[in-house]
Amino acid sequence: xxxxxxxxxxxxxxxxxxxxxxxxxxxxxxxxxxxxxxxxxxxxxxxxxxxxxxxxxxxxxxxxxxxxxxxxxxxxxxxxxxxxxxxxxxxxxxxxxxxxxxxxxxxxxxxxxxxxxxxxxxxxxxxxxxxxxxxxxxxxxxxxxxxxxxxxxxxxxxxxxxxxxxxxxxxxxxxxxxxxxxxxxxxxxxxxxxxxxxxxxxxxxxxxxxxxxxxxxxxxxxxxxxxxxxxxxxxxxxxxxxxxxxxxxxxxxxxxxxxxxxxxxxx
Amino acid sequence: xxxxxxxxxxxxxxxxxxxxxxxxxxxxxxxxxxxxxxxxxxxxxxxxxxxxxxxxxxxxxxxxxxxxxxxxxxxxxxxxxxxxxxxxxxxxxxxxxxxxxxxxxxxxxxxxxxxxxxxxxxxxxxxxxxxxxxxxxxxxxxxxxxxxxxxxxxxxxxxxxxxxxxxxxxxxxxxxxxxxxxxxxxxxxxxxxxxxxxxxxxxxxxxxxxxxxxxxxxxxxxxxxxxxxxxxxxxxxxxxxxxxxxxxxxxxxxxxxxxxxxxxxxx
Numbered sequence: 001x002x003x004x005x006x007x008x009x010x011x012x013x014x015x016x017x018x019x020x021x022x023x024x025x026x027x028x029x030x031x032x033x034x035x036x037x038x039x040x041x042x043x044x045x046x047x048x049x050x051x052x053x054x055x056x057x058x059x060x061x062x063x064x065x066x067x068x069x070x071x072x073x074x075x076x077x078x079x080x081x082x083x084x085x086x087x088x089x090x091x092x093x094x095x096x097x098x099x100x101x102x103x104x105x106x107x108x109x110x111x112x113x114x115x116x117x118x119x120x121x122x123x124x125x126x127x128x129x130x131x132x133x134x135x136x137x138x139x140x141x142x143x144x145x146x147x148x149x150x151x152x153x154x155x156x157x158x159x160x161x162x163x164x165x166x167x168x169x170x171x172x173x174x175x176x177x178x179x180x181x182x183x184x185x186x187x188x189x190x191x192x193x194x195x196x197x198x199x200x201x202x203x204x205x206x207x208x209x210x211x212x213x214x215x216x217x218x219x220x221x222x223x224x225x226x227x228x229x230x231x232x233x234x235x236x237x238x239x240x241x242x243x244x245x246x247x248x249x250x251x252x253x254x255x256x257x258x259x260x261x262x263x264x265x266x267x
Numbered sequence: 268x269x270x271x272x273x274x275x276x277x278x279x280x281x282x283x284x285x286x287x288x289x290x291x292x293x294x295x296x297x298x299x300x301x302x303x304x305x306x307x308x309x310x311x312x313x314x315x316x317x318x319x320x321x322x323x324x325x326x327x328x329x330x331x332x333x334x335x336x337x338x339x340x341x342x343x344x345x346x347x348x349x350x351x352x353x354x355x356x357x358x359x360x361x362x363x364x365x366x367x368x369x370x371x372x373x374x375x376x377x378x379x380x381x382x383x384x385x386x387x388x389x390x391x392x393x394x395x396x397x398x399x400x401x402x403x404x405x406x407x408x409x410x411x412x413x414x415x416x417x418x419x420x421x422x423x424x425x426x427x428x429x430x431x432x433x434x435x436x437x438x439x440x441x442x443x444x445x446x447x448x449x450x451x452x453x454x455x456x457x458x459x460x461x462x463x464x465x466x467x468x469x470x471x472x473x474x475x476x477x478x479x480x481x482x483x484x485x486x487x488x489x490x491x492x493x494x495x496x497x498x499x500x501x502x503x504x505x506x507x508x509x510x511x512x513x514x515x516x517x518x519x520x521x522x523x524x525x526x527x528x529x530x531x532x533x534x
Contacts, residue, residue, distance in 0.1 A: 054367075100321075100380035102426030108375045113367035144425055151418030158411055159369030 001025040003242045006225045008218035014211045016226070021171040023228035025238065032237040039240045040080035046244065049252035050115060051085045056160040056250060057112035060243075061123045064168035065206060066196040067178035069229050070121050073168065076236045077243070078119050087112070090121040103127040103145065104152050111156055124149060128213055133205045146216050157221035164246060165222060166239060167214060168229040172203055268292040270509045273492045275485035281478045283493070288438040290495035292505065299504040306507045307347035313511065316519035317382060318352045323427040323517060324379035327510075328390045331435035332473060333463040334445035336496045337388050340435065343503045344510070345386050354379070357388040370394040370412065371419050378423055391416060392432075395480055400472045413483050424488035431513060432489060433506060434481060435496040439470055 008014055024032075050056060060078070062070045074088055089110050098106045104124055112118035128145050131137040137145070153163060170178075179200070182192040199206070218224040225242060229235040275281055291299075317323060327345070329337045341355055356377050365373045371391055379385035395412050398404040404412070420430060437445075446467070449459040466473070485491040492509060496502040 097380065100382070101378060102422050102428070104422060105375060105378060105426075108372060111368060111372060113364065115367070148418065148422045148425070151415065151422070155369050155371060155415045155418070158415070159372075161369070 001027065001241075003225075003238065003245055006227060006238065006242075008214055008224040008226065010219050010223075012215065012218070014214040014226070016169065016207055016211055019169055019226045019228060021169050021174060021228050021230040024231055024234045025228075027234065027237065029231075029233050033233055036233075036237045036240050039237075039244050040077075043080050043240060043244050043247065044082055046247035046252060047081050047085065047117060049254060050117070050247065050250070051082075052115075052254050053252055054115040054255075056162060056252075057114050058117045058247070059112055059156065059161050059163045060117070060119045061125070061163070061165040062119065062121050062168065063123065063125050063129075063165070063210075064229065065170060065175060065203075066193075066199055067175050067182075068168040068170050069232060069235055070168060072232060073166070073235065073239060074119060074121055076232075077239050080240070081117055085115060086117045086119070088119045088121060091123055091126060094127075102148075104148060108152070112161060114160070124152070125213060125217075129206070129209055132209045132212075133199075133202050142212075146213070149217055150219065153217075153219065153222040162246060162250065163222035164242065165218075165224045166227050166242075167210065167224060168235060169226050170229045172200075174230045175200065268294065268508075270492075270505065270512055273494060273505065273509075275481050275491040275493065277486050277490075279482065279485070281481040281493070283436065283474055283478055286436055286493045286495060288436050288441060288495050288497040291498055291501045292495075294501065294504065296498075296500050300500055303500075303504045303507050306504075306511050307344075310347050310507060310511050310514065311349055313514035313519060314348050314352065314384060316521060317384070317514065317517070318349075319382075319521050320519055321382040321522075323429060323519075324381050325384045325514070326379050326423065326428050326430045327384070327386045328392065328430070328432040329386065329388050329435065330390060330392050330396075330432070330477075331496065332437060332442060332470075333460075333466055334442050334449070335435040335437050336499060336502055337435060339499060340433070340502065340506060341386060341388055343499075344506050347507070348384055352382060353384045353386070355386045355388060358390055358393060361394075369415075371415060375419070379428060381427070391419070392480060392484075396473070396476050399476045399479075400466075400469050409479075413480070416484055417486065420484075420486065420489040429513060429517065430489035431509065432485075432491045433494050433509075434477065434491060435502060436493050437496045439467075441497045442467060 006019075050058065062073060064070050078086070078088060087110070091107070094103075094106065107120070107124045110118060110120075128137070128142060128149070132142055156163060179192070179196060182188040214224045214226070225239075227235055227238055273286075317325065329340060331337050345353070345355060354377070358374070361370075361373065374387070374391045377385060377387075395404070395409060395416070399409055423430060446459070446463060449455040481491045481493070492506075494502055494505055
């Protein structure tokens with residue numbers, strides 16, 4: 001299985017229907033789950049090197065429709081990181097203080113420091129997606145915001161922040177099942193928000209808008225991946241794999257011992 | 268006197284020698300000082316409207332060589348603002364935490380909220396100027412940073428942050444006098460830093476680098492002004508005038524009374 005197949009090439013015009021939400025990459029579930037466990041151990045080791053090196057950092061952006069599996073991904077994939085050096089930020093509706101600034105202000109403050117991993121559960125992309133779907137964002141403002149996002153991500157890239165952006169791709173039927181489950185299971189009631197139904201009614205508009213955004217903001221330095229997410233085990237497997245491959249591509253090494261260390265004697 | 272004459276037009280190739288550091292705009296000192304006092308009262312009133320409106324904000328960037336008059340400008344000009352809604356941030360050498368992020372990270376966090384005025388005493392421009400003068404920044408990194416700065420300032424502009432950038436322009440002889448004064452006057456010793464002499468030795472390189480930076484980052488939405496600053500009274504007068512003219516140009520109005528207010532009875 002090539003993870004490359006799930007990456008949006010810069011300039012590529014995304015049509016979400018081209019990606020099968022039930023795709024399993026030709027994997028068998030049990031094998032994939034075993035492999036995911038092994039990859040997670042490697043992932044934690046790679047993260048330790050990233051931290052020790054203290055030069056580069058990793059930013060992971062998670063975007064999805066409601067019930068798309070963002071929280072599950074954080075739990076089952078990002079849970080594999082050492083919490084030392086890892087931050088997870090869920091971005092909610094902006095507060096009054098946040099709204100009093102440009103839309104990247106609150107996001108920029110939480111960008112990962114060198115050596116760290118930051119996970120954005122929702123992100124600056126919400127400020128494009130949601131108002132656009134609700135017809136609150138004229139074309140030219142959308143264009144400007146996408147330009148600002150590209151410039152912002154280029155800035156992070158120049159500061160050696162490696163960026164991975166995952167769109168968790170579920171079908172409308174899968175969303176129906178998951179929302180229904182939240183209604184049916186008392187231990188899931190807390191996750192049900194009646195507003196999710198209003199957003200669900202705008203399914204097509206979300207599709208269009210995601211397509212537009214993914215097509216226009218996938219760069220070599222900050223690529224989007226479309227992750228088939230109807231099968232949770234495959235979603236977890238694929239994301240873990242992309243994380244490991246990306247970190248391995250960085251050729252992370254523990255820093256050399258300080259000079260003269262061999263002469264140090266503890267007395 | 269036209270304040271426009273001191274603004275760097277976008278795309279204009281700046282030569283600092285074209286601006287006389289002793290220029291007094293044809294003003295007489297006593298008249299100018301009286302006028303500055305009157306303008307400051309207007310400035311505070313305009314700021315109150317900016318605050319009441321709560322939509323737009325003002326960012327003032329102060330850059331200068333050592334002893335160029337940044338602290339004096341903050342005291343004598345910005346001192347006229349109501350501290351409620353005003354913040355002054357002196358940017359020092361970046362801390363370890365700050366260096367672990369991109370160079371705009373610490374600056375972005377301190378951008379003014381709607382209704383507020385933020386004054387940057389030194390700024391993100393230091394991260395271009397100082398390393399460039401010290402030959403630590405290759406041409407292509409300089410280019411990237413200037414691009415990032417332009418994109419960042421465009422982002423602020425889109426969020427309705429009005430931006431004014433002042434380069435306080437002093438002569439080499441004036442700097443000599445001011446540094447000497449710091450040596451001679453016990454009440455000014457604390458301001459003397461021997462490192463200032465090392466920077467002074469790089470006078471020509473600073474000139475070149477400022478010229479390059481001013482030429483490439485003066486935009487309609489974030490213009491640079493070259494402020495003749497050998498005469499402190501003229502510097503204060505000119506900056507106050509630009510502030511007042513800019514704020515007046517915004518047509519700031521107190522927000523209308525909430526509807527139905529006329530029926531409210533305090534009982």
